[in-house]
Amino acid sequence: MQTVEKWLSDNGVQVDSGLKTDIAYATNTDGSVVVGQLANKHGFLARVNNSYGNGLIDTANYASSLQASAAIPVLGLRDADLTINGAHGNPMRGLLSDGRHNAWLGGDWGRSDYRQMDGQAAVGELGYGYGLAGATLKMAVGRSYSDQASVWGGGTTIDGTYLMPEVITPIASSPLHLSLSGYYNFGDAVIRRGYLNAGTQAISRGQADADTAAGRIRLDWLNAFSLPLTQFTPYASYSFTRTRVGGYTETGGGFPARWQARSEQGTQARVGLDAVINLDDNFNLLARLEGVHRFEAQGTTSQVEVLGLNQYSFAGQSYRQYWLRGMVGGEAHVGPGVATATINATSESETPNYWVAASYRLTF
Numbered sequence: 001m002q003t004v005e006k007w008l009s010d011n012g013v014q015v016d017s018g019l020k021t022d023i024a025y026a027t028n029t030d031g032s033v034v035v036g037q038l039a040n041k042h043g044f045l046a047r048v049n050n051s052y053g054n055g056l057i058d059t060a061n062y063a064s065s066l067q068a069s070a071a072i073p074v075l076g077l078r079d080a081d082l083t084i085n086g087a088h089g090n091p092m093r094g095l096l097s098d099g100r101h102n103a104w105l106g107g108d109w110g111r112s113d114y115r116q117m118d119g120q121a122a123v124g125e126l127g128y129g130y131g132l133a134g135a136t137l138k139m140a141v142g143r144s145y146s147d148q149a150s151v152w153g154g155g156t157t158i159d160g161t162y163l164m165p166e167v168i169t170p171i172a173s174s175p176l177h178l179s180l181s182g183y184y185n186f187g188d189a190v191i192r193r194g195y196l197n198a199g200t201q202a203i204s205r206g207q208a209d210a211d212t213a214a215g216r217i218r219l220d221w222l223n224a225f226s227l228p229l230t231q232f233t234p235y236a237s238y239s240f241t242r243t244r245v246g247g248y249t250e251t252g253g254g255f256p257a258r259w260q261a262r263s264e265q266g267t268q269a270r271v272g273l274d275a276v277i278n279l280d281d282n283f284n285l286l287a288r289l290e291g292v293h294r295f296e297a298q299g300t301t302s303q304v305e306v307l308g309l310n311q312y313s314f315a316g317q318s319y320r321q322y323w324l325r326g327m328v329g330g331e332a333h334v335g336p337g338v339a340t341a342t343i344n345a346t347s348e349s350e351t352p353n354y355w356v357a358a359s360y361r362l363t364f
Helices: 002-008 059-070 073-087
Strands: 021-027 033-038 042-048 055-058 102-114 117-134 135-149 155-170 174-197 202-220 225-227 230-245 256-259 262-280 284-293 301-304 312-313 322-334 337-346 354-362
Touching: 002 042, 002 055, 033 322, 042 059, 042 225, 042 312, 055 059, 059 174, 059 256, 059 312, 073 102, 073 117, 073 135, 073 174, 073 202, 073 230, 073 262, 073 354, 117 155, 135 301, 155 202, 174 230, 225 284, 225 337, 284 337
Parallel strands: none
Antiparallel strands: 021 033, 033 042, 042 055, 102 117, 102 354, 117 135, 135 155, 155 174, 174 202, 202 230, 225 230, 230 262, 256 301, 262 284, 284 322, 301 312, 322 337, 337 354
16 A cells, blocks of 8 residues: 555656645556545546656646647637738728839737737738739738747747738729738647646647638728818728647647647628828828627637547637727838838737737839
């Protein structure tokens, strides 16, 4: 007869003094796994198995670690939203007449502090536009980066390369402009899932493909009404985004897991009002107020197997379905081109809570 702590110690696992087992309820056939209750009334699982790893986990804390990793696909949705509704959130700026060209360099950087979405995101791109048959044709290529901290010292980083084609065309005999936008991002996710093993911080690591595709249709009523020095443009848009994270198997940490491929989608409707205040020939103030509705109330289910143990299913996280966005900034003629800088903020949502955007555009 021996304690669970002594059994683990004899097999090279030192249990932290602050972690106490209370009752051992059962073991498996070969005696390599013991389950029971800790002194804190949480369940525990202790294992000695050289094939998968040794140690002891508080099952409640370990489950929170798995739940944090289940939300990884949401990062791809966030990066797409930052590009489509950030860098490309005002298609009425930079419209081109036939035969004219423009080129731009731009970027956005923001933070998300929502539930387990504590992290930062950034995008940067180069773009080119051409005026043809009354329409403005655009193509942008860029890089995205997202870093999310999670529980017990873990975190996830996703970086990728994206292409974004866009067509903006006036609707005949009306002041309306129709925008059709596409987006595809092919990237990689590096996952560091943190938890406590025998009371000591442990990290299980994984890597997977992370690809995102999106589309948006938007309608702007350019300069629908005005006040002295100010033009107002109301708009509405509908977008659909899907991110797929490939399956992967973690390594290290004592209790690694195998994740099945999983997808997440976001469908949004937006209505808003843009304002351009003409202070002089070289400088405009920009402002925006926008309301957003997300159609999905909950994310998709994730499937995971803790190696050598059991399979688990985690329900998708609940989403906030309504939020507001505000923006203020300015644009000015600098040298041969136009420089733009804005500050953006949203009420609580999975999208960035706040971000800054800057761009420089040449027309020729």
